[in-house]
Amino acid sequence: MNTTNTDDPAVPPPLQDDKTLPLVIYALYLAGLVSAGMTAVVGVILAYVSKAAAPEWLQSHYVFQIRTFWLSLLFSVIGCVLLPLGVGFVILPAVWVWVAVRCILGLSWLLKIQPYPTPRNWMI
Numbered sequence: 001m002n003t004t005n006t007d008d009p010a011v012p013p014p015l016q017d018d019k020t021l022p023l024v025i026y027a028l029y030l031a032g033l034v035s036a037g038m039t040a041v042v043g044v045i046l047a048y049v050s051k052a053a054a055p056e057w058l059q060s061h062y063v064f065q066i067r068t069f070w071l072s073l074l075f076s077v078i079g080c081v082l083l084p085l086g087v088g089f090v091i092l093p094a095v096w097v098w099v100a101v102r103c104i105l106g107l108s109w110l111l112k113i114q115p116y117p118t119p120r121n122w123m124i
Contacts, residue, residue, distance in 0.1 A: 021050055022061045022110055026103045029068065033096055037076075044069040060115035064106055067120060072099045 025043040032040030044066060051062035072095055079091030105124060109116045 019110055022058060025065050026107050029099060029103050033099060040069055057115035060119045061106060061110055064116045064119035068099060068102050
């Protein structure tokens, strides 16, 4: 017997197509640019937890967000290691801009209710 009644207006629609959580994750990533990345850690955890139950178009955003986190962490570590050589002073601001651009592009696709076209891409 089916326990969910789709004809009952009192039953809320499933939250699977809700774009609020990916929007919050993008906002957490952008906030992480000024909070030393602490909010980005919360964002990546939310992305991992939410990815499996999401529809395919939202999964592309979660994959994009997860990759953005790990790649920015990798590039930031490289930048920190290269700070004594002076190169890190160029790499770290570039990582900041890269994350901001990726989040803005991701938000634009999300607000158009479309999947991110190349979520596994390294660049943009």
